[in-house]
Amino acid sequence: MLIAQFSDLHIKPAGKLAYGRVDTMAFLDQALAHLAALPQRPDLLLLTGDLVDAGAPDEYERLHERLRGVAMPWLLIPGNHDSREQMRASFPEHPWVGRTGFWHFVAQEAHWPLRIIGLDTVVAGEGRGEICAERLAWLRARLEEAPDVPTLVAMHHPPFDTGIGHMDEIGLAGREGFAEVVARHPQVQLVVCGHLHRNIRATVGGRAVMTAPSTAHAVALDLAPDAASMFTLEPPGYLLHWWNDGSIVTHHVCTAPAEGPYPFHDPGLD
Ligand SMILES: [Fe+2]
Ligand SMILES: [Fe+2]
Numbered sequence: 001m002l003i004a005q006f007s008d009l010h011i012k013p014a015g016k017l018a019y020g021r022v023d024t025m026a027f028l029d030q031a032l033a034h035l036a037a038l039p040q041r042p043d044l045l046l047l048t049g050d051l052v053d054a055g056a057p058d059e060y061e062r063l064h065e066r067l068r069g070v071a072m073p074w075l076l077i078p079g080n081h082d083s084r085e086q087m088r089a090s091f092p093e094h095p096w097v098g099r100t101g102f103w104h105f106v107a108q109e110a111h112w113p114l115r116i117i118g119l120d121t122v123v124a125g126e127g128r129g130e131i132c133a134e135r136l137a138w139l140r141a142r143l144e145e146a147p148d149v150p151t152l153v154a155m156h157h158p159p160f161d162t163g164i165g166h167m168d169e170i171g172l173a174g175r176e177g178f179a180e181v182v183a184r185h186p187q188v189q190l191v192v193c194g195h196l197h198r199n200i201r202a203t204v205g206g207r208a209v210m211t212a213p214s215t216a217h218a219v220a221l222d223l224a225p226d227a228a229s230m231f232t233l234e235p236p237g238y239l240l241h242w243w244n245d246g247s248i249v250t251h252h253v254c255t256a257p258a259e260g261p262y263p264f265h266d267p268g269l270d
Helices: 024-036 057-067 084-090 133-144 175-183
Strands: 002-006 044-048 074-077 105-107 115-119 151-155 188-193 200-204 207-211 237-244 247-254
Touching (some): 002 024, 044 151, 057 084, 175 200, 188 247
Parallel strands (some): 002 044, 044 074, 151 188
Antiparallel strands (some): 002 237, 105 115, 200 207
């Protein structure tokens, strides 16, 4: 099984740039073109939050229009820039999600070796995320009902501090409970998140956890506790998670145009 993970698309209304500078839709188109040109077509596209910039209907409409052209199933997770209510209105066909409450889901197809749990960490109106008692109980129950099925957990806010001070300030509350629950469930092969606009790896409760880069702008790399809140336009990307014989292997893919591929041995150049 091959899963592509896009994150933090921050789609804006037509004609608007994010932060006055970033054409996030053009970056999404670049990522989608890269995805479509992969030698192997992924089985699934997973989008881990901050799908749009302001949770607005016209933003989701623009995203939906692009997703209709994707040649694989896709699943959405809300981030702090999203509105779960508007997502329900804009994506009524989204499978596995209930009509009310948190935007949680369990995705499982007979031909998939992995069970995918989507977890809603959003606190409406705030940048930070939370796994409250209700959400933790839901996650625990989902993991207890299928202890032998390899599982990927997807959520927007990562359950660890990254060192980038201004992002850690809008990090995930309730992470201790999350760590305890996944520690008791070794079927959790990987936890994938967004929010940081960078590819960052950590271990939580003995489980591998990582954040995906944004398809558009990156959070500036500055590990000072008082780091200024800045972004860069370093080459954007996405993650490819490959299930191989009992474990998940993750590739970080850069979507910027690149020369090649060239043969390692080119008789014409030797
Ligand atoms: Fe974001
Ligand atoms: Fe975020």
